[in-house]
Amino acid sequence: TNWITRDRAHIWHPYTQMKTADAPIAIVAGKGAELYDETGKVYIDAVASWWTNIHGHAHPYMAEKLAEQARKLEHVIFAGFTHPSAIELAERLLPLLPAGQSKVFFSDNGSTAVEVGIKMAIQYFYNQGIARKKIIAFDLAYHGDTFGTMSVGGDLSFYHAFQDFLYQVERIPTPIPGQEAACLQALEAHLQKGDVAAFVFEPLVLGAGGMLMYPPDVLDQLMALCKKHGALCIADEVMTGFGRTGKLFATLHCQEKPDIIALSKGLTGGMLPMALTTCTEAVYQAFYSDDKMKALFHGHSFTGNPLGCAVALASLDLLLAEETQRNIQRIVQRQADFMAKIKGHPLLEDCRQTGTILALEFKTDKQSGYFNNLRDRLYRFFLQRGLILRPLGNVVYVLPPYCITDPQLDQVYGAIEAALMGI
Ligand code: PMP
Numbered sequence: 001t002n003w004i005t006r007d008r009a010h011i012w013h014p015y016t017q018m019k020t021a022d023a024p025i026a027i028v029a030g031k032g033a034e035l036y037d038e039t040g041k042v043y044i045d046a047v048a049s050w051w052t053n054i055h056g057h058a059h060p061y062m063a064e065k066l067a068e069q070a071r072k073l074e075h076v077i078f079a080g081f082t083h084p085s086a087i088e089l090a091e092r093l094l095p096l097l098p099a100g101q102s103k104v105f106f107s108d109n110g111s112t113a114v115e116v117g118i119k120m121a122i123q124y125f126y127n128q129g130i131a132r133k134k135i136i137a138f139d140l141a142y143h144g145d146t147f148g149t150m151s152v153g154g155d156l157s158f159y160h161a162f163q164d165f166l167y168q169v170e171r172i173p174t175p176i177p178g179q180e181a182a183c184l185q186a187l188e189a190h191l192q193k194g195d196v197a198a199f200v201f202e203p204l205v206l207g208a209g210g211m212l213m214y215p216p217d218v219l220d221q222l223m224a225l226c227k228k229h230g231a232l233c234i235a236d237e238v239m240t241g242f243g244r245t246g247k248l249f250a251t252l253h254c255q256e257k258p259d260i261i262a263l264s265k266g267l268t269g270g271m272l273p274m275a276l277t278t279c280t281e282a283v284y285q286a287f288y289s290d291d292k293m294k295a296l297f298h299g300h301s302f303t304g305n306p307l308g309c310a311v312a313l314a315s316l317d318l319l320l321a322e323e324t325q326r327n328i329q330r331i332v333q334r335q336a337d338f339m340a341k342i343k344g345h346p347l348l349e350d351c352r353q354t355g356t357i358l359a360l361e362f363k364t365d366k367q368s369g370y371f372n373n374l375r376d377r378l379y380r381f382f383l384q385r386g387l388i389l390r391p392l393g394n395v396v397y398v399l400p401p402y403c404i405t406d407p408q409l410d411q412v413y414g415a416i417e418a419a420l421m422g423i
Contacts, residue, residue, distance in 0.1 A: 059318065119298055
């Protein structure tokens with residue numbers, strides 16, 4: 001079938017189009033935590049395919065619900081029309097979120113879900129004639145690749161070509177250990193000026209920034225400051241949502257409640273691209289008016305797609321099932337046990353865990369004098385052993401589907417220990 005040659009002839013892949021990159025691997029099937037290439041080689045998907053596949057691959061229940069919906073209604077314009085799967089999804093999802101979330105706005109991917117949240121926050125104040133336009137974000141944040149979300153992202157080198165086109169955002173230090181006070185102080189200094197519309201953040205874990213973690217009490221303090229000064233809190237739960245942190249949503253670890261929440265990835269368990277942004281009734285009310293210009297003018301062709309909604313409902317069924325909840329707690333425990341075992345290894349700069357996410361920061365070349373081209377070498381080392389672990393720089397992280405078995409986890413941990421013996 002020659003998939004690789006045919007792929008190279010016509011396809012432009014994200015992040016890996018450089019000349020030096022390895023050829024893509026053609027995956028032809030998947031089941032549970034496993035993916036299979038064209039030669040039949042098995043890979044354990046230890047990063048849940050960019051953090052989306054919370055129930056693993058090709059789950060028969062989800063596939064069945066998708067087929068059922070496809071036979072009944074595959075799509076309908078969502079402006080002026082609605083359908084049962086969207087309604088049912090909103091009804092079932094909202095009560096699972098931190099208290100106060102009242103409305104659902106559908107879109108297609110994590111970036112747009114965050115972007116919609118930011119547009120909501122800015123127009124919320126605009127519609128009321130209040131002069132608040134400033135957006136605050138962490139300096140190591142990642143919220144997506146559209147212009148709007150690049151703007152609120154950290155100073156990532158791969159965005160430099162677009163620097164002049166990004167809107168201005170106030171960045172505060174990410175509250176990694178030792179920086180909590182500086183972060184809180186910086187946020188309050190901005191808020192005191194009275195012109196901040198919103199603070200947008202990844203709760204508890206900053207994903208693409210390197211799986212950087214901070215505890216719920218810091219987030220509580222950050223959100224409390226925003227409330228005190230009248231700014232909105234936008235929680236980007238695109239990665240942390242749907243059980244990742246050990247609770248259904250990361251912000252459920254907090255006392256304070258966000259005003260706006262962005263969700264995608266685990267929403268459809270990776271089966272279809274869909275996203276949504278939820279908000280409080282107070283936010284919604286600023287748009288609900290006889291004045292047409294107060295509406296949120298944002299929508300995509302596939303907004304509220306019935307297939308996406310049906311799959312999201314199926315994914316929710318599976319997530320809430322006792323077995324999955326047990327699996328999540330099993331993974332949390334196994335990650336903790338493994339971390340305890342390797343903590344303090346001389347080649348590790350740091351180990352950290354939040355719920356089902358384990359991150360191991362390898363010492364870099366300069367620090368250890370040991371690894372060269374660390375990221376690529378680790379990636380290939382794991383791949384050869386049938387493991388998909390895509391390090392973020394020198395950070396190897398394990399973020400598995402909840403159906404991963406203990407023997408599969410043992411294989412992942414074994415390979416990481418082997419990498420620590422020398423690659
Ligand atoms: N926010 C967070 C926290 C993410 O991790 C990501 C994707 N890695 C996004 C937003 C963007 O989502 P998408 O890739 O679906 O646009």
